[in-house]
Amino acid sequence: xxxxxxxxxxxxxxxxxxxxxxxxxxxxxxxxxxxxxxxxxxxxxxxxxxxxxxxxxxxxxxxxxxxxxxxxxxxxxxxxxxxxxxxxxxxxxxxxxxxxxxxxxxxxxxxxxxxxxxxxxxxxxxxxxxxxxxxxxxxxxxxxxxxxxxxxxxxxxxxxxxxxxxxxxxxxxxxxxxxxxxxxxxxxxxxxxxxxxxxxxxxxxxxxxxxxxxxxxxxxxxxxxxxxxxxxxxxxxxxxxxxxxxxxxxxxxxxxxxxxxxxxxxxxxxxxxxxxxxxxxxxxxxxxxxxxxxxxxxxxxxxxxxxxxxxxxxxxxxxxxxxxxxxxxxxxxxxxxxxxxxxxx
Numbered sequence: 455x456x457x458x459x460x461x462x463x464x465x466x467x468x469x470x471x472x473x474x475x476x477x478x479x480x481x482x483x484x485x486x487x488x489x490x491x492x493x494x495x496x497x498x499x500x501x502x503x504x505x506x507x508x509x510x511x512x513x514x515x516x517x518x519x520x521x522x523x524x525x526x527x528x529x530x531x532x533x534x535x536x537x538x539x540x541x542x543x544x545x546x547x548x549x550x551x552x553x554x555x556x557x558x559x560x561x562x563x564x565x566x567x568x569x570x571x572x573x574x575x576x577x578x579x580x581x582x583x584x585x586x587x588x589x590x591x592x593x594x595x596x597x598x599x600x601x602x603x604x605x606x607x608x609x610x611x612x613x614x615x616x617x618x619x620x621x622x623x624x625x626x627x628x629x630x631x632x633x634x635x636x637x638x639x640x641x642x643x644x645x646x647x648x649x650x651x652x653x654x655x656x657x658x659x660x661x662x663x664x665x666x667x668x669x670x671x672x673x674x675x676x677x678x679x680x681x682x683x684x685x686x687x688x689x690x691x692x693x694x695x696x697x698x699x700x701x702x703x704x705x706x707x708x709x710x711x712x713x714x715x716x717x718x719x720x721x722x723x724x725x726x727x728x729x730x731x732x733x734x735x736x737x738x739x740x741x742x743x744x745x746x747x748x749x750x751x752x753x754x755x756x757x758x759x760x761x762x763x764x765x766x767x768x769x770x771x772x773x774x775x776x777x778x779x780x781x782x783x784x785x786x787x788x789x790x791x792x793x794x795x796x797x798x799x
Contacts, residue, residue, distance in 0.1 A: 461757065461758060461759040462757070463538075463539060464535070464538060464539065464541065464759035464762070464763070465756070465757055465758070465759055465762050467535070467538060468535065468753070468759075468762050468763060468766045469753065469762070471501070471502070471531070471535075471766075472753055472766055472769065474500065474501040474502055475502070475769065475770075475773055476497075476500065476773060476776070476777070478797075478799040480496070481776055481777075481780070481797050481799055482794055482797070482799075484496060484777075484780050485780050485783065485790045485793035485794045485797065486790040487780075487784055488784070489784060490515060490516075490517045490520055490781055490784055490785065491512050491513050491514075491515060493520070493777070493780060493781060493784065494507060494510070494512035494515050494520055495512055497520075497524070497777075498510075498512060502527055502528070502531060503523070503524065503527045505527070505530075506523045506526055506527045506530070507523060510523075517781050517782070517784075517785050520781060521777075521778050521781060522579065524774055524777050524778070525579065525774050526579065526580075526581045528767075528770040528771070528773070528774055529550070529554075529579070529581050529582070529585075530581065531770065532550050532767055532770070533585065535763060536548075541759065541763075544650050545646045545649075545650060546643070546646040546647060546650045546651070546760055547760075547763070549639075549643050549646075549764075550767060551582075551585050551586055552639055552642070552643075553639065554579070554582045554585075554586070555582070555586055555588055555609075555611070556611070556632075556635045556636065556639060558574075558578060558582060558588075558590065558593075559593075559602075559606070559611060559615075559635065560628070560631070560632055560635070561574060561577070562574050562593055562594075562596060562602060563602070563626050563628050563631055564628060566596065566597065566598065566599065566602065566626060567625045567626055567628060571595075571596070571597045572594075574593070574594040575590070575591065575594035578590055578594070587609075588606070588609060589605060592605045593605050593606070599615075599620060599626050602615070603615050603616055610638065611635065611638075614631075614634050614635055614638050615631055615634075615635075617634065618630050618631050618634060629692055630692075633691075633692055633693075633694065636694055637694055637695060640663070640667065640694060640696055643663065644660055644663065644696075647659050647660055647663075647760070648660070650760075651758075651760055654758075655758040655760060655761060658752075658756065658758060658761050659758070659760055659761050659764060661698055662748065662752060662761065662764065662765065663696075663764070664696050664697055664698035665698045665725070665748060666745060666748075666768070667694050667696045667697065667698075668697055668698050668699055668704065668723075668725070669725060669741045669744055669745055670694065670741075671693045671694055671697075671704065672707060672720050672723075672741060673737060673738050673741050674692065674693065675689050675693065675707060675708055675716065676713065676716055676717065676720065676737050677737070677738075678692065679710070679712075679713050679716050680713040686708050686709040686710075689708045690705070690708050693708065699723060699724060699725075703723065706719055707719045707720060707723075713734070714734075717731075717732060717734055717737070720732055725741075725744050726744070728744060728747055728748075729743055729744055729747065736795075739795075739796065739798065742772065742775075742798045743798055745768065745772075746768075746769070746772050746798050746799075748765075749765040749766070749768045749769050749772075750765075750769065752765040753765050753766055753769065772798045775798065776796075776797050776798055776799070779793065779796040779797065780793055780797075783796070
């Protein structure tokens with residue numbers, strides 16, 4: 455009974471917060487604001503962002519700082535939800551911290567490859583550092599791959615990175631490193647889901663996770679085919695090895711002869727029965743709209759706390775992206791209609 459009460463209470467709380475998200479109409483309106491301060495003024499009255507914006511002089515706020523506060527607000531919301539009824543005792547609920555850790559490791563790898571060191575610490579979100587066991591201060595001092603692995607030696611990430619051979623020019627294979635890190639991440643997450651939750655909740659959440667991966671793989675495959683002219687074999691090894699619609703369907707996409715053929719196959723998948731075919735000029739936007747719709751449906755229909763939590767945090771990520779696109783669009787004086795085209799609503 456306690457488990458059912460916990461689940462019901464968590465779902466109810468998330469749905470209440472979800473009702474406070476910036477609405478589609480508000481996003482469309484924000485795209486027409488003339489300066490960043492106007493956006494900050496609206497956010498300052500919103501339940502999700504008001505705590506981080508309290509005491510901030512919004513008339514002088516820098517766009518980069520506002521974007522940081524938006525991202526921090528969503529992360530802090532995740533932390534609060536995890537602590538609600540002590541849900542953070544269940545390993546699954548720590549997944550968002552692991553995801554942020556991988557993002558920061560990849561950022562450091564890119565810095566090392568670019569011979570740009572010493573700047574990592576300036577871009578590290580403090581809220582990530584505060585919730586992670588990784589010694590980010592030491593990580594920021596790394597100038598070589600060996601130093602990076604040594605700092606991470608007490609984490610599972612070190613062994614994963616050591617399994618990736620360096621390129622002939624001595625650079626770190628960034629794409630391969632990213633693929634292996636996220637493969638580990640999703641493997642760990644799926645194992646946790648199957649261990650921590652009922653069979654029904656585990657199936658719903660695993661299916662949702664694999665649908666999300668399918669859609670991400672489609673985006674990445676299309677990019678590699680269109681912009682980098684990768685062969686099917688080179689595309690396949692860079693994809694995450696999980697799928698909901700099945701390997702034959704995904705392999706057919708990866709093996710498409712042309713970008714046009716690949717796009718046609720993507721449009722014929724079950725995901726696009728929900729929306730119009732993908733736009734070749736905005737493939738990521740088209741696919742993100744599908745992800746957004748799947749997440750909204752789960753929040754509305756599921757009674758499972760982990761399912762609703764995962765779907766809601768994906769919605770939060772889309773809101774961060776929407777607000778960032780609006781702020782950047784205002785900064786570069788884009789027409790309102792052009793900014794609106796970028797929004798995932």
